[in-house]
Amino acid sequence: MPTLPSLSDQRRRENEVHAVAERIIFDKHISPRVTSAIIAEHRERPIGHHSDELERVLIHLRKHHGTMSGKYILVCTIPHEEWRVARITGMPKELPQLLDQAYSDRDEAEHGIFLMRLRDAGLIEEES
Structure with a gap:
């Protein structure tokens, strides 16, 4: 009688399929939706209602894809004056690591993270 794969083997297979x-x-x-028009739309309104095209890209980029390590977040370091980009370490009790990027406007900070996520995904090469 054949045996079932181990639980760890089942999880590995599930992760591979995912x-x-x-x-x-x-x-x-996702990739075909990333156009200069989508980037311009995000620059104009990084927070709020977006077109269906942009919303689909944002949802995909914001997903954790199986790991939280390396995920970008915004940290308000000076209330209403400065926002910094940080990366989650993926380790439960570790603080996010602040990066060099600092912004004086939250909308600019949100767009900055959007561009970073696009670059990390290989969807753009330079800042747009």
């Missing part, structure tokens, strides 16, 4: 599905979604549905 990664393949995420790659297909990225290649067919």
